[in-house]
Amino acid sequence: MSEGITLTPEQEKARKLRSLAIAFGLFGFVAVVFTVTVYRKMQELGIDAVS
DSSP states (O other): OOOOOOOOHHHHHHHHHHHHHHHHHHHHHHHHHHHHHHHHHHHHHTOOSOO
16 A cells, blocks of 8 residues: 655645635535525515515
8 A cells, every 4th residue: 555645744734725715615606505595585475684
């Protein structure tokens, strides 16, 4: 079995930052989809979303 790839500290830091950026981007996308869905459902039910 091979041991795998050993990353330098700089590469580990870059990987962590990249993972965080992906996580925040995914969270933002989910938040937008949720908000749009709730807004559209409120329109269907005739509830005024903005008072």
